[in-house]
Amino acid sequence: MNAGILGVGKYTPERILTNFDLEKMMDTSDEWIKTRTGIEERRIARDDEYTHDMAYEAAKEAIENAGLTPEDIDLIIVATVTQEANFPSVGNIIQDRLGAKHAAAMDLEAACSGFTYGIVTGAQFIQTGAYKHVVVVGADKLSKITDWDDRSTAVLFGDGAGAVVLGPVSEDKGLLSFVLGSDGSGGKYLNLKEENDKLYMNGREVFRFAVRKMGDASLEVLEKAGLQKEDLDLLIPHQANIRIMEASRERLGLPEEKMIKTVQKYGNTSASSIALALVDAVQEGRVKDGDNLLLVGFGGGLTWGALVIRFGK
DSSP states (O other): OEEEEEEEEEEOOSEEEEHHHHHHHSSOOHHHHHHHHOOOEEEEOOTTOOHHHHHHHHHHHHHHHTTOOGGGOOEEEEEOSOOSSSSSOHHHHHHHHHTOTTOEEEEEOOGGGHHHHHHHHHHHHHHTTSOSOEEEEEEEEGGGTOOTTOHHHHTTBOEEEEEEEEEEEOTTSEEEEEEEEEOGGGGGGEEEETTTTEEEEOHHHHHHHHHHHHHHHHHHHHHHHTOOGGGOOEEEEOOSOHHHHHHHHHHHTOOGGGBOOOHHHHOBOGGGHHHHHHHHHHHTTOOOTTOEEEEEEEETTTEEEEEEEEOOO
């Protein structure tokens, strides 16, 4: 049986940190940030608001949106790099809070590519018939690992969570193809510094990698799905930088209305980035039954992932 999306959910913290707020904190400007990244504001979690809190809210909403109960869930996969502890995992914590007493749970780390990795992983359990309903959450509290003294990276990141429920769908719907990749030699360009547990990024190298890999992976996954560029209804890229996103859109020859942009209001939220964009697209009515969606991202590791999914049950 094929695996598709049965429900979606999201959570973003209440606090909004604008570019104008950042102007008061560091030597930067709203114009500089918008021109180079497309970001206007981002959400920042409270000190006592953790990754598992955001993941729980997103998963809860997705399960309700799918018309299911927590007891219907067989597996919970949480893509994140900002767990409060290695164990119990975020998956363990939200499995308990949800009351999903029949569900296995685990965390998955592939940085900003994590949500695509999570969907592909969850789909395998459904396609083999091992499980019926899988929750995949992308959740990160990047404000916790942001170096607020580094103006080159501090302006980029935000917090949030997005989730989907995967389940069996008809043969012509669901996951059509995927591409996952890794290049560990590039890990030095985007990582967590050991000396202070803060995020480090070589912006120039990551930009070059992202533009190349997002485009290559998008074309490869379309070919694997047996689709042409014109068959694509919506591109949902990792919301890291508007220039990288536009490069991917142009590589596919898509008009502007066929790519969703949420980077302006959320910034880069790592594993929740693609998830939040997907949920917003569905909730705003930009996704119709039978639409072909292309999800593509890149992240620390270095990693990348792309998938084509036909929306609907």
